[in-house]
């Protein structure tokens with residue numbers, strides 16, 4: 180469970196260009212929820228995810244993950260609970276390392292990286308099995324550099340990598356913004372599957388109203404750093420696409 | 429005549445660890461670390477002083493490497509904790525090390541004659557030159573295996589990923605600062621190892637012996653990079669071998685220049701021009717391709 184308590188984030192505090200990116204937000208996200216976050220540009224969506232991931236520290240307020248106060252923890256320590264997929268497909272994987280090496284790191288997301296060789300036949304087989312679920316034929320390319328793949332392939336693999344270890348929170352910041360429609364569909368379907376099959380607590384930022392309507396069991400609209408709407412599963416299932424469009428009218 | 433090239437081979441092996449150090453900082457971590465000039469001399473002066481005081485050479489070896497790693501850690505701390513540009517951090521430590529080295533050495537030059545050096549620990553061949561070469565080869569082979577092993581471990585994957593995509597490694601639970609500190613420590617320990625070897629090979633340590641040595645390492649790594657791209661190689665072990673091949677090619681060019689009768693005073697100029705040549709070659713050739 181993720182609990183944000185009275186979180187505010189100011190940028191350039193005290194200067195003429197001061198911005199209140201998040202304004203006293205309190206929010207509880209339960210285990211296994213799939214939360215879709217929408218809102219205009221600059222409404223604070225990315226900042227919200229960055230605060231949860233530890234990329235940004237809140238100016239005020241407290242964050243708990245699974246009952247642990249993680250407010251002061253840097254990003255690399257929060258990776259014990261949190262996995263991320265970035266808007267830029269290049270950010271989630273190391274291009275010069277092989278697919279296999281990338282998956283090895285992901286498998287150790289919550290653990291120490293020891294000075295022992297961890298890639299063995301069993302590990303390779305496990306990775307190949309995981310990757311073959313994608314149906315992209317990438318399971319035969321695990322020794323190729325990640326950089327050889329397309330943005331959509333890399334984004335799908337980044338998603339798969341998030342479930343190699345036992346993190347159970349998945350943050351996706353516009354993961355399909357840089358992808359063609361076909362790859363975008365693959366990535367969203369996969370995120371949906373990981374949420375349903377493995378119970379990954381998922382937060383998805385999207386600009387695509389159709390996706391916001393179709394995916395997730397909770398819908399949050401941000402506006403100027405505040406939560407404007409928070410729609411639960413039952414209400415969300417009754418929302419129609421035009422209803423959501425109207426919010427942006 | 430062939431003596432010239434044998435010397436070049438021996439020297440290239442002695443400088444090999446330093447080139448591998450530059451490979452780690454420049455290619456693995458993507459950090460331009462030029463602590464090298466200082467930590468190389470540091471390795472040599474620690475060696476000279478301890479050997480002159482009759483310390484056993486096998487105890488001197490690890491002490492040298494520890495001294496080098498401390499220098500690397502200083503640069504890394506300045507770079508990561510104070511957020512100072514890596515180049516500047518390296519220059520600061522290198523400059524400071526000049527005084528440190530002078531204090532350790534006591535004077536600007538210490539000859540190493542009649543001491544028990546690493547190169548006369550084994551006498552397998554009748555010819556001393558071959559014995560020296562054998563010892564150097566033994567050390568470098570052990571090093572190749574150790575470094576290859578390290579880079580293939582889980583920690584090594586973390587090292588390689590940190591230089592390649594630091595945004596990703598943070599989300600993989602890696603403390604980028606910590607892993608860079610370890611990396612610079614290893615790189616400068618290797619550089620000091622080269623100082624240790626060269627001081628014993630040339631039988632003296634000199635306060636100025638490190639000036640410009642970073643360029644030699646850089647040149648070796650650039651040659652290795654050209655080979656890697658040319659042969660389309662991603663295998664770690666081969667990349668390590670390429671760096672050592674780069675070191676050899678570099679020393680052969682210098683030996684060849686000397687054999688051609690070039691004044692030794694021009695050697696640094698030849699070095700700089702050669703590195704310029706290696707760097708410029710791919711750019712010039714791609715410009716020519718575009719022009720035609």
Ligand SMILES: Nc1ncnc2c1ncn2[C@@H]1O[C@H](COP(=O)(O)OP(=O)(O)O)[C@@H](O)[C@H]1O
Pocket residue numbers: 190191198199200218219220221222223224225226227
């Ligand atoms: N690092 C930063 N420095 C200054 N202002 C920032 C920074 N990051 C975000 N902001 C500002 O905070 C507000 C919220 O930004 P963001 O969270 O990126 O919005 P969204 O993702 O919803 O488009 C914007 O006004 C943005 O300009």
Ligand SMILES: [Mg+2]
Pocket residue numbers: 224225226
């Ligand atoms: Mg954003």
